[in-house]
Each structure stands twice: as structure tokens, then as C-alpha cells.
Amino acid sequence: MKGLTTLFSYLKPKSKTPFLGVLFASAFLLSALALNAWSEGDHKHEHEDHVDHDDDGHDHNEHDHGNDGEDEHGHGDENSSRIDSDMAQQVGIVTANAGSQELHQTITVYGNLISGPEQLSHVRARFEGLVKSVQVTIGDTVKTGDVLAEIESNESLKIYKIRSPISGRVVQRHANSGEVTQDQILFSIANFDTVWAELRVYPAQQSSVAEGQSVHVLTTNGRVESRVKHVVPSMDSPYQLARVKLDNTKQTLSPGLIVEAQLEIGRFPVSLAVAKDAVQNLGGRQGVFVKYGDEYTFTPLVLGRGDDHFYEVIDGLESSAEYVSQNSYLIKADIEKSEAEHDH
Incomplete structure (x- = not known):
């Protein structure tokens, strides 16, 4: 615009007819402005063509950084x-x-851990008499045949020994030296090397459950795998019981514990x-x-x-x-x- 202003000064009329001079200068100025606008527009168009296209015709823009699309965090894309x-x-x-x-289709059931009837023994005196000595107490581990107590028979006055009928742990004791035996239980011995899970199977699930199916019992101590041993009716209840025998040689499972189990009903x-x-x-x-x-x-x-x-x-x-x-x-x-x- 500075060049155009100089040109306007140069063309300023010095004649006695200023109106015609000004009119001529104004017309020349408008023509120059139009020419300059056309020239700038053409130069801008050439610049845009240079920015937007390279020699092989591919489009580019001012935001390309040549970093394969990675952002400032090093991510190739947002995901x-x-x-x-x-x-x-x-x-x-x-x-x-x-x-x-191979996927394993399962259903979830719940139940309790119990001791099997064959794993609990209640010991009584064969003949009534006087307790002469007691060899064990609650918590002691015994083997089959170990001496539990000595009794003096009331009839023969002979001393005989009471022995453990199973291997296990003494969980109850009702005998002390000097006492007279009656018909009461003197000792209770339980074997917890195995326990049973009795799982409740309701009518909607019963068609899917059968003996021999694989089962995973979940307890607070972990996961125990076994198989359904028996499916039996539950007395006076709308459900059946799936009985599962569990190894407990590490003594981590206790009767009475509530458990969850995944019963496998199919594989595919x-x-x-x-x-x-x-x-x-x-x-x-x-x-x-x-x-x-x-x-x-x-x-x-x-x-x-x-x-x-x-x-x-x-x-x-x-x-x-x-x-x-x-x-x-x-x-x-x-x-x-x-x-x-x-x-x-």
C-alpha cells in the first residue's frame, strides 16, 4: 500500500482544473488496487498448491508431523x-x-461339609466297671488298636483295656480315673482325612446332575476337585443332595463349613x-x-x-x-x- 500511496501523490494534479486531475488519479488508483488484489490472490493460490500437493499429487496439511500418528504420550492411537x-x-x-x-459348562450349587458316618466312632465300655486309668485326652491322635483306657470289670474284677476302633483324633472324652462306667460314651474319635460335601440340587437343576460328574468345590482355603459320588433325596426338603467326597489329608477342611461348588454338566x-x-x-x-x-x-x-x-x-x-x-x-x-x- 505504501507504493500505491506514493503513486497517488505523484499523480496529484497541479493544473488549474483540480477536479479532473483528482478524478483521473482516483480511477488510476482503483485500477492499481484491483491489479494488486489479483496478484496477491494468485500468489496465495500458488502457495496453497505448494502446501497441499507434492510432486506425486498427494495431499498434505500443516498438522503432519511424520510420527506415524503417535500423540504426545507415545500412543499410536487412542486405544x-x-x-x-x-x-x-x-x-x-x-x-x-x-x-x-475345550470349554466346561457348569452350574453353581451350595452346601455344607460333613463327616461321613464311617469316620466317627463312639467308644463305650464292654463291661461296666471302675475306670483304672485313661491314656488319651481331647485332641490326641490315635491309631487303630491304641489303648484309650483300662477298666476293672464289676463282675470278674479283672482289668481289661479299651482300644480305639479307628484311626483319627479324639474329639470327646467322658472318662476319668476312679469313675464308674455306665452305658455312656467314654470317647468319640473322628477321622478327618476325608470329608463330604453335601450340595443342594434344586428341581430346576436336577435333570443336569448325575453321579460321576466332575465338580470343583470352592472353599476359603482354595479349590478342591472331585466327582459326584451319590445323588440322594433330602428328607422333607424340595432338593436333592449331591454327595462329594473330598480329600482332607492336610486338615484344611472342617465339617460345618458352607461351600460353593461348580458342577460340570457339559464340555464342548x-x-x-x-x-x-x-x-x-x-x-x-x-x-x-x-x-x-x-x-x-x-x-x-x-x-x-x-x-x-x-x-x-x-x-x-x-x-x-x-x-x-x-x-x-x-x-x-x-x-x-x-x-x-x-x-x-
Whole structure:
């Protein structure tokens, strides 16, 4: 505009007819302005063409950074996270390869632990008499044939020994030296090397339960596997009892304990499955994090049937794909944290 102002000064009329001079100068100025506007517009168009197109005709814009789409947090996209192998190992991220699985269909039942009648013995004196000595007390462990007490018979006045009929632990004692035996129980001995789970099976479940089925009993001490030994009616109750014998050699199970059990009612193979703990919900969709080098990318899945440990994959994942099978929630948390920081 400075050049145009100079031109306007140069053309300022010095004649005695100023009106004609001014009119001529104004017309020349308008023509110059139009020419300058056209020139600037054409130069701007050429500049935009230079910015938007390269030699091979591809479009570009001023926001391209040449970083393959990664944001300031190192994420390839909003649903991925980059974690180097050392850090992944430290935080406990474990991967597995997706593949075929045999799924186990189960129903949940509840019940109690009891001692079997064959595991509890109540010991009495064979002949009434005087208790001369007692060898055991409550809590003692005995074997079959161990001496429990010595009794002097009232009839023969001879001393005979009372022996344990089973191996187990003394849980009751009602005998002391100097006492006279009556018909009462002197000792109760229980063997807890095995216990029984009596599981309640209601009418809607009864058609699915049979003897011999595999069962997983869940207790406060862990998971115990066994099989249904008997299915019997329960007296005066609308349910049946599935009786399951459980190994208790470590003495971790106690009669009276309430337990939950998963009763297996069917098995079926699936061509592709992922661990149940691996599945996360992100953006309203269920999926897993697939590993590509150090990049963990959320992959939505179409899931089918499942059991306690696996989900069947209908669509969304290739066989043998490496996915995060344990602690996938850590990657989800990292992505959500990065998104929250980006929003602020």
C-alpha cells in the first residue's frame, strides 16, 4: 500500500482544473488496487498448491508431523499403549497366543461339609466297671488298636483295656480315673482325612446332575476337585443332595463349613478362545489388547460361549495372535489416564 500511496501523490494534479486531475488519479488508483488484489490472490493460490500437493499429487496439511500418528504420550492411537518389555515384565503383564480350547459348562450349587458316618466312632465300655486309668485326652491322635483306657470289670474284677476302633483324633472324652462306667460314651474319635460335601440340587437343576460328574468345590482355603459320588433325596426338603467326597489329608477342611461348588454338566470344543481375565471393556466394547512389538492395541471382539476361564471368540481375532492374558487392566488404566490428560 505504501507504493500505491506514493503513486497517488505523484499523480496529484497541479493544473488549474483540480477536479479532473483528482478524478483521473482516483480511477488510476482503483485500477492499481484491483491489479494488486489479483496478484496477491494468485500468489496465495500458488502457495496453497505448494502446501497441499507434492510432486506425486498427494495431499498434505500443516498438522503432519511424520510420527506415524503417535500423540504426545507415545500412543499410536487412542486405544493403544507403548510399554517396553522390561517395564511389562516388572508390572506383571503376561501374554498368551489365542487358540482352540475345550470349554466346561457348569452350574453353581451350595452346601455344607460333613463327616461321613464311617469316620466317627463312639467308644463305650464292654463291661461296666471302675475306670483304672485313661491314656488319651481331647485332641490326641490315635491309631487303630491304641489303648484309650483300662477298666476293672464289676463282675470278674479283672482289668481289661479299651482300644480305639479307628484311626483319627479324639474329639470327646467322658472318662476319668476312679469313675464308674455306665452305658455312656467314654470317647468319640473322628477321622478327618476325608470329608463330604453335601450340595443342594434344586428341581430346576436336577435333570443336569448325575453321579460321576466332575465338580470343583470352592472353599476359603482354595479349590478342591472331585466327582459326584451319590445323588440322594433330602428328607422333607424340595432338593436333592449331591454327595462329594473330598480329600482332607492336610486338615484344611472342617465339617460345618458352607461351600460353593461348580458342577460340570457339559464340555464342548471351540476353535478360538481367549482367557476370561484378559477381556476388558473400552469405549463400550469388549475386547483384548493385542501385542505388536512394544505396542499393545485394544482389539474389539465378538464373544460367544464361556466357562470359568475362557471366552469363545466368534470374530475380531486371528488364531495364534499374541494378546495380554494377565493384568490387562493396567494397559486399560494407562490409556484412560492418557485420554483424561489429553482432554485437559
